[in-house]
Amino acid sequence: MRNISESAFGYWNESEGCLDGWDFSTERYESTIVTEWNLVCDEAWKPPFAASIYFFGVLIGSFVSGHFSDRFGRKPVLFASMALQIISTLLQATSTSWVMYCVFNFCIGMGTFSKYNAAFILGCEFLVNWPRTVFAAVGTSLATAVGYVLLVAFAYFIRSWRMLLVALAAFGFLFIPVWWFIPESPRWLLSQGRVGEAEAVIRAAAKRNGVPAPERIFKMEDTALLKKTDHKIRYDQVYSYLDLFKTANIRNMTILVIITWFVVVSTFFSLSLSTPNLDGDPYLNCFFSASVEIPGYVATLLFVYYCRRTTGLLTLMLFSGFTLLIIPFIPQDLRVLIIVLVMSVKTAVAAAYSFIYVYCLELYPTVVRNMGLGLATIMGCCGSMAAPYISYIGEYNQYVPFCLLGSLCVFVGAISILLPETKDTGLPEIISQVKPLSCKCGKEPVAVEMKTEV
Secondary structure (H helix, E strand, C coil): CEEEEECCCCCEEEEEEECCEEEECCCCCCECHHHHHCCCHHHCCHHHHHHHHHHHHHHHHHHHHHHHHHHHCHHHHHHHHHHHHHHHHHHHCCCCCHHHHHHHHHHHHHHHHHHHHHHHHHHHHHCCHHHHHHHHHHHHHHHHHHHHHHHHHHHHHCCEHHHHHHHHHHHHHCCHHHHHCCCCCHHHHHHCCCHHHHHHHHHHHHHHCCCCCCCCCCCCCCCHHHHCHHHCCCCCCCCCHHHHHCCHHHHHHHHHHHHHHHHHHHHHHHHHHHCCCCCCCHHHHHHHHHHHHHHHHHHHHHHHHHCCHHHHHHHHHHHHHHHHHHHHHCCCCCHHHHHHHHHHHHHHHHHHHHHHHHHHHHHCCHHHHHHHHHHHHHHHHHHHHHHHHHHHHCCCCCHHHHHHHHHHHHHHHHHHHHCCCCCCCCCCCCHHHCCCCCCCCCCCCCCCCCCCCC
């Protein structure tokens, strides 16, 4: 008997059963968690479940890091998350059981996405206008794709899963000195009333760039909104996720944002799982999977530069949705055409995935921006958890996933026109600055203002 089981890294192991246990082929891999703990037959559910544990860690990490980042700052959360990821990866390499492996997989999930979100917010709050858009749309996304390619390279030369984890953790230590080069976000400092510290950060940046800084960076009129009684921010206030639903404007916007994130992420991962299996070397397949995303990320830059935010999201989602709805009607003998269409949708959804990061960043005010992105990421994690089940439906009816995902994409494209337009606008600082939905129902939208933010 021959069994093929998937390891936690997505690789396949060929094994032959016998009365005395299992003998695993080491022709391709020296060791995996499958071969280490015999996760086959009745234990075959454990490797994919370990991946689910990772995504659950991502979900919890997004929730916790969003709150801590808005409360304590972007920089501390960034490096605390990095430390959690590195230490957990090293400890995972010493796992003596599958349960121990899963515990550290959960911690790695928490650290990985918490670090990503904090770095994303920190970088975007340092930049303005077009540089900020480029960083948000392309910088982080392309870096992720490059990281994927580097992972393939590491795995190609290191065939033992334990040594692979040690190598990845060691690579992370190279970024520790960055602590002394990255300051705290001046936008976050200003939102906390720490005007002097915010000015110091900007003066230091101006000095490094050889640009003279004005004697007074923030004039009285620039900070008037922070000092006005009607819009007073209490700097000792602890914002929570409930503030994302505090007023009608931010509540309506948040509902549309979480729906969009759930659909985009679930579609992205469902397509990854539903794409026809590629023949050949698995390392080349992983490289190809990463490279397919790159055109989408580059396209994001074009969309954010030339298109309004609502127009860009509408175009990407409608293209994805209608293409998915067409696929079930294509004859099965045109397999190449089906693959091309599926990959084109994946490219478009990858662009949408990167695009909604930019959009989400611009929609939420500084005081709850990281929590807003964190909540959106949480819904994205829920979408990634739903993806395997959506793909599993295809085993019974291969047309249902395409029809379901296509319908959801079209729906998100339709509701995207309701979101506020943010292109070429300044980032909101407080909740009362959140724009109302762009309702086309014949009435002018009325902004909901708060007399006091508490």
